[in-house]
Amino acid sequence: MPNSSSDKKIAAQKRGNRLGFWFFETLLKFFGLRGAYALLYLVCLHYLLFDRKAVANALAYVKRRFPGAGFFKSRLEVYRLFISQGKQLIDRFAMISGKTKFDIQLKGYEQLKNLLEAKDKGFVLLTAHVGNWQIALTTLKKMAKPVYLVMRQEDNAAVKESLHIDTQDTLIRIISPEGYLGGVVEAMQVLKEGNIVSIMGDRKYGFPAVEIAFLKDKAYFPFGAFSIAASNNCPVVVLLSAKLGQNKYVVDVSNIIYPRYNSSKEKREQLKVYVQEFADILDKYAQTYPYQCFLFHDVWNPD
Amino acid sequence: MAENKEEQLKAIRKKLKELLVSHLSLEDVVPEKIKDDEILFGEGLGLDSLDAVEIVVLLQRNFGLEVKDMSQGRKIFYSVDTLANYIYDNQKK
Numbered sequence: 001m002p003n004s005s006s007d008k009k010i011a012a013q014k015r016g017n018r019l020g021f022w023f024f025e026t027l028l029k030f031f032g033l034r035g036a037y038a039l040l041y042l043v044c045l046h047y048l049l050f051d052r053k054a055v056a057n058a059l060a061y062v063k064r065r066f067p068g069a070g071f072f073k074s075r076l077e078v079y080r081l082f083i084s085q086g087k088q089l090i091d092r093f094a095m096i097s098g099k100t101k102f103d104i105q106l107k108g109y110e111q112l113k114n115l116l117e118a119k120d121k122g123f124v125l126l127t128a129h130v131g132n133w134q135i136a137l138t139t140l141k142k143m144a145k146p147v148y149l150v151m152r153q154e155d156n157a158a159v160k161e162s163l164h165i166d167t168q169d170t171l172i173r174i175i176s177p178e179g180y181l182g183g184v185v186e187a188m189q190v191l192k193e194g195n196i197v198s199i200m201g202d203r204k205y206g207f208p209a210v211e212i213a214f215l216k217d218k219a220y221f222p223f224g225a226f227s228i229a230a231s232n233n234c235p236v237v238v239l240l241s242a243k244l245g246q247n248k249y250v251v252d253v254s255n256i257i258y259p260r261y262n263s264s265k266e267k268r269e270q271l272k273v274y275v276q277e278f279a280d281i282l283d284k285y286a287q288t289y290p291y292q293c294f295l296f297h298d299v300w301n302p303d
Numbered sequence: 304m305a306e307n308k309e310e311q312l313k314a315i316r317k318k319l320k321e322l323l324v325s326h327l328s329l330e331d332v333v334p335e336k337i338k339d340d341e342i343l344f345g346e347g348l349g350l351d352s353l354d355a356v357e358i359v360v361l362l363q364r365n366f367g368l369e370v371k372d373m374s375q376g377r378k379i380f381y382s383v384d385t386l387a388n389y390i391y392d393n394q395k396k
Contacts, residue, residue, distance in 0.1 A: 180377045181344065181355040185370055188359045192369070208351050227353045231360045264326055268353065 021093075028094055033246060036090045044082035048075065058082070060298035064215040065290055077291075084291040088132040088243055095135060102247050104139050108254025112237060115256075116143055122191040124229045124236045125198040126257075126278060129294045130285055131241035136251045137172065137198070140239070147196045150175045150183050152205075177205055184224065191232045198239070199225040201278050203297055210272045211302070214279045215286060219299045221279055223271045230259040230271065238281055242289045255281050308391070315387040322361050323383075327354045339384040347382075355380065366390050 027036040047054050058078040062069065066077050094100035115123050125140075125147065127133045137147065151174060175183040175190075175197070187197045202221060209220040229236045238255035259274040261267055286293045320334035327350065341347045344355070358380065362368045368390060370379060379389045 180373075181380065182352045184352045184355045185359055185376050185380070186373050188356060189369060189371060189373075208353055224352055224356075227356045231356045266328075267357075268328060 024090060024093065025097075028090065028097070028099070033090065033094060033100060036094075037087055040083050040086040040090070044079055044086055047082055048079050054082075054296065057296040057298065060300060061215075061293055061295045064217050064300070065286055065293070067216075080291050081294065084243075085294045088135075088292075091243070091249075092132060092134045095138065100247065102135070102249060104135070104248075105244075105250045106139060107250055107252040108256075111256060112143070112253045115235060115237065116145060118194075120194050121234055122193070122195045122197065122232075123234045124191070124225050125196050125239050126201040126225050126236050127198055127239045128200060128202040128282055129296065130202075130282065131289070131292050132243065132249065133239065133241060135249055136239050136241035139241075139249075139251045140253075141171065143196070144171070145194075145196055146171050146173055146190075147198050148173050148175050148187065148190050150177055150187060150197060150199045152176065152178060177207070182207060182224070184228065187228055188232065191228065191234060197228070199228075201225055201238075201275075202282065202295060202299060204299075208268075209302075210268060210275050212272065212276045212279045214283060214299065217300050219279065220302050221275050221299065223268065223275050226257075226259040226271045226274045226278075227267070229257075230261050230267075230274075233260075236274070236278075238278060240281075240285055242285070242292050312387050312391055315390050316383050318365070319361075319383050319386055319390075322365060323348075323358075326357050326361060337383060339387075340382050343380060343382055343386075358386075362386075362390070366394060368393050 024036050024039065027039055031038075055075070055078055058081055059074060062074050062077045062081070066074065069077060091100075091102065095102055122145075127136070137149075140147070149172060175186050177183050179186070187199075191197050204220060204222045207222040207224050209222045211218055212221055213219065214221070225236060236257040236259060237253055238257065240252045240255075242250050242252075244250055257274050257277055259271060261270050263270075282293075316339055317334070320337045323329065323337065324332055324334050329348070332348075337348065343358075344350045350358075359370065362370065370376060370389075375389075379385055
């Protein structure tokens, strides 16, 4: 959660516009997924050549996941990452439109069911910029509990309209991290009422972070999700998803972390072990699905 | 009545300062050094969101209070004084 009490607008670069989304939508309508995917190769090449910031952000991950890759090889990996993310955005689009059916496996739902049955206590759903978290959340509709996403309101109107992030489902609500104290007090309250709070665990967005190891290097992940869970005595369910084939995804909720304090001293240090546990899960994910880690941010930079 | 209220507020402020020092990661700060009107978050005492989580828990465990109206959050969490007033007003009910 933000260090400052001032409600600083969290900066985000806007990519995509209405015309672009219309174009993809039309291709999807007439040529299906493959047709829409085909255009991606050109669009992503444009980003690779002209969007230096996007490339630099992706390189932070690529350099660590593919150590030893030279100039051209690392750019090729960035290109593959861009295409992979583009495909997943199109999938999300196709899924919402209802014209394309997806086979989605749900891993670990039995454990989650036990948590859902505890009506008086909620839990933290910890996500990351990997796979297709929008599809993952949509799949979890069957939880039939309100999910409060701690996320910036999408300020790119074209993206917002195309992804239906906060309009599609009344069970999905937004807590803005740009609000007072990063929405932390609100998150505490909704958890206490037995709801689910979903937080991105791999980006600081100006919130306090701890140093952990990720992809064999020192990285900085926020610990807000774990402090909220430890204080509420509730678990953290890690929500991951991965694309397995053209119309196939897996949504994994089998990793559950139980952050607890042993004493009232050095709480930040105590949380570090849980943040590391989460980073290890992401590390394993990156080894298995190297082109589905869409961090696009230098999490190894302490600033 | 007014004197009684001020006495109670004074006691709440004292207890709050002691709780803040014992539960938050405040280095080299003693309760007596925290001013009643010192801004808690950002500038002033320099607390962050982890501390906000702790204060929410402190309010629940020590005073049986929850902050349900988030539009009041900024006003309530501003200083020891505003927190004490919130506790005084809501414990009475």
